[in-house]
Amino acid sequence: MSLSKDEIKRAIYHCVKCKLCSIATFHPQEAWSPLCPSGTYFGFQAFYAPGRMEIFRELLEGEIEEPTEGLLNAVFACTLCGACYEKCRRVSKVELPLAEIFEEMRREIVRRGWMPDAHRGIAEKVRRTRNAYGEEEAFESENLKPTKGADVLYFIGCTARFRVPEIADAMLCIFDKLGVEYQVLEEEWCCCSVLMRAGWHDSDIVREHIRHNYDAICESGAKTVVFTCPGCLKTLKKDYAEFGADFSKEGIELLHATQFIQRLMRERGLDVKELPLKATYHDPCHLGRDLGIYEEPREVLSAAVEISEMRRVREEAWCCGSGGGVKSAFNDFAVWSAEERLKEAEETGADAIVSACPFCKRNLRDAAKHAGSKLQVLDVVEILNEAL
Amino acid sequence: MNWKKKRTGGFEMKNAILRKLQEIVGEEHATDDIAICASYARDQHWHFVPPKRPAFVVRPANKEEVREVLMLANEEKVPVVPLSTGINIRGLAIPVHDGSILLDLGRMNRIIEINADMKTATVEPAVTFGMLYEQTRKFKLRPAFPDAPLTVSVLTNYYLRGIYQTSAADGHDHVLSYEMVLPNGEIVKTGSRALSSSLPHFRYGVGPDFTGVFCSHPGTCGVVVELTARLYRIYDNRKAYFVGFNSIEDAVPFIYNVMNDELVVSLRLVDNQSWLKGMCGTYDYDYESLPKFVLCALVEGIDGIFEAKDEIFNEHLRNFVLSEGKGELLDFPEEFASNFFYETLGGTEKSCMVFGLRGNYHCIGLYGPLNMAPKYYELHRRTAIEVGFPEEFVHFYLNPIYPFHGQLCYVELDIFYDGAAEGAGEKLREYNKKQFENLLNAGIYGWFRPYAGIIEPTIERIGYLAEIWRKFSQILDPNRIMNPGKLF
Numbered sequence: 001m002s003l004s005k006d007e008i009k010r011a012i013y014h015c016v017k018c019k020l021c022s023i024a025t026f027h028p029q030e031a032w033s034p035l036c037p038s039g040t041y042f043g044f045q046a047f048y049a050p051g052r053m054e055i056f057r058e059l060l061e062g063e064i065e066e067p068t069e070g071l072l073n074a075v076f077a078c079t080l081c082g083a084c085y086e087k088c089r090r091v092s093k094v095e096l097p098l099a100e101i102f103e104e105m106r107r108e109i110v111r112r113g114w115m116p117d118a119h120r121g122i123a124e125k126v127r128r129t130r131n132a133y134g135e136e137e138a139f140e141s142e143n144l145k146p147t148k149g150a151d152v153l154y155f156i157g158c159t160a161r162f163r164v165p166e167i168a169d170a171m172l173c174i175f176d177k178l179g180v181e182y183q184v185l186e187e188e189w190c191c192c193s194v195l196m197r198a199g200w201h202d203s204d205i206v207r208e209h210i211r212h213n214y215d216a217i218c219e220s221g222a223k224t225v226v227f228t229c230p231g232c233l234k235t236l237k238k239d240y241a242e243f244g245a246d247f248s249k250e251g252i253e254l255l256h257a258t259q260f261i262q263r264l265m266r267e268r269g270l271d272v273k274e275l276p277l278k279a280t281y282h283d284p285c286h287l288g289r290d291l292g293i294y295e296e297p298r299e300v301l302s303a304a305v306e307i308s309e310m311r312r313v314r315e316e317a318w319c320c321g322s323g324g325g326v327k328s329a330f331n332d333f334a335v336w337s338a339e340e341r342l343k344e345a346e347e348t349g350a351d352a353i354v355s356a357c358p359f360c361k362r363n364l365r366d367a368a369k370h371a372g373s374k375l376q377v378l379d380v381v382e383i384l385n386e387a388l
Numbered sequence: 389m390n391w392k393k394k395r396t397g398g399f400e401m402k403n404a405i406l407r408k409l410q411e412i413v414g415e416e417h418a419t420d421d422i423a424i425c426a427s428y429a430r431d432q433h434w435h436f437v438p439p440k441r442p443a444f445v446v447r448p449a450n451k452e453e454v455r456e457v458l459m460l461a462n463e464e465k466v467p468v469v470p471l472s473t474g475i476n477i478r479g480l481a482i483p484v485h486d487g488s489i490l491l492d493l494g495r496m497n498r499i500i501e502i503n504a505d506m507k508t509a510t511v512e513p514a515v516t517f518g519m520l521y522e523q524t525r526k527f528k529l530r531p532a533f534p535d536a537p538l539t540v541s542v543l544t545n546y547y548l549r550g551i552y553q554t555s556a557a558d559g560h561d562h563v564l565s566y567e568m569v570l571p572n573g574e575i576v577k578t579g580s581r582a583l584s585s586s587l588p589h590f591r592y593g594v595g596p597d598f599t600g601v602f603c604s605h606p607g608t609c610g611v612v613v614e615l616t617a618r619l620y621r622i623y624d625n626r627k628a629y630f631v632g633f634n635s636i637e638d639a640v641p642f643i644y645n646v647m648n649d650e651l652v653v654s655l656r657l658v659d660n661q662s663w664l665k666g667m668c669g670t671y672d673y674d675y676e677s678l679p680k681f682v683l684c685a686l687v688e689g690i691d692g693i694f695e696a697k698d699e700i701f702n703e704h705l706r707n708f709v710l711s712e713g714k715g716e717l718l719d720f721p722e723e724f725a726s727n728f729f730y731e732t733l734g735g736t737e738k739s740c741m742v743f744g745l746r747g748n749y750h751c752i753g754l755y756g757p758l759n760m761a762p763k764y765y766e767l768h769r770r771t772a773i774e775v776g777f778p779e780e781f782v783h784f785y786l787n788p789i790y791p792f793h794g795q796l797c798y799v800e801l802d803i804f805y806d807g808a809a810e811g812a813g814e815k816l817r818e819y820n821k822k823q824f825e826n827l828l829n830a831g832i833y834g835w836f837r838p839y840a841g842i843i844e845p846t847i848e849r850i851g852y853l854a855e856i857w858r859k860f861s862q863i864l865d866p867n868r869i870m871n872p873g874k875l876f
Contacts (some may be wrong), residue, residue: 010808016432016745018740019475025519026538032522043447043494044419045474051427054439058426063735070421091737092744093671169510225488254837 021084046074083234106199118329151334153222156227159358208365214245230287280350283317284357304387324364338367435813437479442490472541478839486872532558539733566615607871625694628725632679666739669727748807754838758795
């Protein structure tokens with residue numbers, strides 16, 4: 001999304017700095033629940049939405065002319081989770097999603113050539129290997145049994161291919177168990193979600209990858225593309241369209257795995273066995289706040305396990321801390337955010353925290369290891385695969 | 389050495405101050421990074437107080453660190469601007485001078501004590517109303533809430549002005565005692581706290597009411613690091629009423645009698661297009677079909693007293709409103725009443741919907757008698773139109789307060805506007821200038837807060853008191869390091 005300077009300044013001027021965006025809805029629970037990982041962790045006003053907007057104002061007005069450490073930290077140590085906007089729009093008529101404003105701020109900064117080294121590194125890896133982790137080898141799995149020309153295409157994503165392959169494996173097994181023929185791209189390139197979240201929209205790499213993935217998917221003949229990664233789904237659905245790569249114009253449907261499975265459950269009445277597991281569901285930011293998908297993962301998950309909800313859920317879910325390029329550039333902050341989420345999950349008495357996003361799983365798993373938590377960290381598709 | 393001279397002395401001096409600040413609070417809690425400082429440069433009152441970055445932002449963890457920072461600033465003659473939870477709409481925490489230290493007290497967020505027997509709470513500066521209420525409600529107690537987001541500081545709001553309006557019954561003195569660090573490092577304890585820190589529960593300790601004398605200074609005396617305030621009971625019996633009036637004059641006799649007989653815990657007269665939406669918790673209602681003004685009232689109490697109050701309230705409603713055809717009882721959905729309970733006696737959240745009406749919010753808050761309310765409104769309407777605001781931008785809000793001597797009311801003259809629109813700032817400044825004079829000439833008890841533009845026209849009218857006030861400030865802060873430029 002490219003916002004005009006006037007649009008941005010208007011949004012900045014309309015922030016009255018009440019900071020209600022930093023806490024979850026208070027009434028009627030009357031519980032004080034922070035909502036902004038960045039502000040809560042770093043403390044300075046620069047890390048809360050109102051302060052961050054002031055920095056953007058100074059950037060636009062030419063008051064800030066050099067890339068200080070504080071600038072890069074304040075601008076990039078935010079997961080763009082969008083919780084601030086969800087809260088703000090409940091008590092105001094805020095016009096622009098704050099995450100989009102902050103992404104635009106990054107775009108402005110990257111145009112000036114200022115960015116964290118970690119993001120430069122990712123860009124270089126993507127350029128060199130076509131994936132965000134710089135992996136030279138292609139994804140391989142004994143469960144991968146694609147059918148050329150199938151109606152369904154599974155877009156696996158870099159994180160499920162190279163860091164949490166159990167999610168990809170589970171999804172492949174689900175296709176198999178349900179008798180769904182699927183294909184994968186022969187050359188799946190990074191969707192560039194992480195680069196766009198980091199403000200690299202204007203780089204050639206992003207444009208090149210959008211073109212490649214769009215053409216490859218269109219040429220595959222697939223009618224439905226299934227994603228286990230909400231970041232990839234959001235990027236292909238929303239960001240690609242802004243670059244003229246609009247899948248809806250080609251009649252291609254983009255679905256998250258939980259939407260795809262929910263549809264099959266409703267159409268076919270799948271035989272899902274109950275598992276002896278009490279789970280709590282963590283809403284991934286891209287899936288929930290960005291795409292409005294809250295019910296489908298819960299419906300799929302509840303077919304197999306008992307769900308016990310956390311205090312902060314859905315629009316007001318506490319972010320796991322890994323998105324927006326934070327995991328790569330500010331890992332301590334990312335892991336701290338996830339540990340906060342684990343504490344909340346433990347309060348529910350659940351055996352497992354279940355998400356629907358490889359990024360969330362990876363970071364929550366790192367946090368569980370760091371904190372010595374006994375909680376299992378799983379993805380919805382892993383549970384469903386077990387229950388089929 | 390004068391701090392201005394030092395500033396021109398270059399980066400070396402600035403770096404030296406930063407090093408000392410970092411030694412006090414730790415490296416990660418003090419910075420001079422321009423981007424971090426930029427986030428403190430502007431607040432909602434920017435049409436009156438221009439943006440200005442502090443030179444340093446420092447985040448102390450405890451009162452000892454506050455003390456050391458103040459002593460350093462005093463020695464170096466560097467201005468200090470205290471800020472509690474990071475929310476301010478009056479420009480009070482925007483620096484005036486170059487080289488200022490912004491003292492962000494956000495790390496000092498402990499609730500030191502909730503004493504249910506004494507009905508008091510002792511808090512640090514960054515404890516918010518939401519944080520405090522989450523804990524006090526366990527004892528069926530609540531703080532007196534301001535009509536500000538529940539993300540604001542309890543300590544700062546009470547200290548800046550100990551009068552709050554969401555509950556008329558809470559009265560106007562919530563502060564019992566506090567501990568303040570002065571620029572020279574001395575610590576002052578007020579009220580009974582001066583004699584015994586374990587008994588901070590009484591406002592009047594030794595000699596004059598120093599608690600009151602120090603209050604309402606916008607960070608210009610020292611830094612309050614701990615404050616003990618009153619808590620109030622939460623009752624199970626509650627009933628809400630919404631009464632429509634076509635004019636403020638029509639509402640006055642009813643308000644007077646209800647207040648005189650002390651029947652309600654909360655009473656707010658608002659226009660039908662602004663705060664009412666927050667009271668009801670939704671933009672989606674046909675507010676335009678309502679009478680111009682709506683009185684929102686809440687009766688509560690223990691069994692027996694509640695029923696009696698409610699009966700007399702209804703009697704007054706019949707006698708002073710319905711039988712005279714002055715107004716009508718409005719039949720609102722039940723959820724409006726629930727939301728009104730929350731907003732009034734549980735901390736303001738949805739009321740902040742007013743910020744969304746046109747994007748920005750301006751108000752003049754003042755105290756005056758109920759019988760002057762129609763005049764205040766008329767002055768407000770006339771002046772706003774005179775400077776070029778359309779009539780629909782003119783809004784109004786009145787809260788009577790117990791004890792009702794002097795018919796004490798908090799009055800808010802609001803303009804909701806689009807701050808991004810060209811010329812909005814000029815109109816507002818013109819409005820303020822005229823309206824301050826108009827109101828002072830008409831007669832008011834006082835202003836809600838000392839804020840931009842309000843001190844100058846007022847101070848010249850208070851005679852020798854102004855001189856005493858200046859000298860008082862000078863004794864406490866001879867080097868004028870505490871938020872200079874905000875009072876004198």
